[in-house]
Amino acid sequence: MELTERELTHPWEGVLIAPTLGADVGVLVLAGSSGRIERERARILAEQGFAALAIRWFGGPEQSPGICEIPLETFVDGVDLLRSGGARRIGILGTSKGAEAALLTAVHEPRVDVVIALSPTSRVWCNIGPGRDGEQLPYRSSWTWREQPLPFLPMDDSWTPPHTSGGPIAIRAWYELSERTLVHRLPPAEIPVERARADLLLVAGGDDAMWPSLPFAEELAQRRRSASAPVRLITRQDAGHRPRLPGESTASASSRFQYGGTPEADALLGAAAWPHILDMLGD
Incomplete structure (x- = not known):
């Protein structure tokens, strides 16, 4: 299949990769806290006949340097771009x-048809890194909608990392501690996925060392089922935070963080999710 690749600089840096003859399905591809543009993942999706848009949603020109009060309208703009290119069905893979x-x-934008959430959370967390003002503290929401910060769960800074002789650390326990000690702030911070019109695919590994994505995914799935809303949950107990889709290169090691899992388990989780991804996007 012949593909067209278009570099973007406005309103954000990114790349749009699509079949030259066009596509009925568009996918917005979002990285996590690495901040990178997921070019390889976008290309793999485009090879399946989708228009894939990968963007830098923080840390770029005229953007917040950290994940701090990021407007959800950033991603709505991505939906707009995909629809303007002819996509009638819209997915977001993050x-x-x-x-x-x-x-x-998807909760706020009804034009999103499918969400594919890899290593998700079931609640809104505080900022990671500084906001536009250059400050990291006090904690603020990661997100805004219509210029209003979303309710969020902050981190409990009494947590101290385990002694690792200067090597990469696992921070899952920090999130788990914050949930326990700040439990009174949980209800308003929950992501109301039952309100989203989109179909939902959740992919999570039980050995995630960054945050407890499998319990989070199970909470999200239960919330959807309680509302009789469609949801699929794909898991592997031995996989970590970075599932890899078929054709993707192995995730590089980090000097800062432990992600859990193994390259083999992460690839197997991605392979298990792949047919569901293609099915849901192409429905």
Whole structure:
């Protein structure tokens, strides 16, 4: 299949990769806290006949340097671009904080037909990194909608990382502690996925060392089922935070964080999710 690749600089940096003859399905592809443009993932989706738009949604020109009060309208603009190119069915595929953004966008934007949330969270968390003012504290919401911050769960800074002799650390326990000690702030921060019109696919590994994405995904699935809303949940107990789709390169090791899982388990989780991704996008 012949593909066309278009570099974007406005309103955000990104790349749009699509079949030269056009596509009925458009997919917005969102990275997590790495902030990168997911070119490889977009290309793999485009090879399946989809128009794939991967964007830098923070850390770029005229954007917040960190994940702090990011307007959900950023992602609505991506939906607009895909629809203007002829896509009649819209999906958002996000990983980690990108999955958080995807779920919230679908709650607020009814034109989203499918959300594929890899290593998701079931609630809104505080900022990661500084906002436009350069400040990281006090904690603020990661997201806004119509210029209003969404209710969020902050981090409990009494947590101290385990001693790792300067090596990468697992921060899952930090999130788990914050949930326990700030439980009174949980209800308003929950992502109301039952309100989203979109179909929902959740993909999570039980060995995620960044945050407890499998319990989060199970909470999201239960919330959908309680509302008689469609949901699929794909899991592997031995996979970590970074499932890899067929054809993707192995995720690189980090000097800062432990992600859990193994390259083999992460690839198997992605392979298990892949037919569901294609089915739901192409429905």
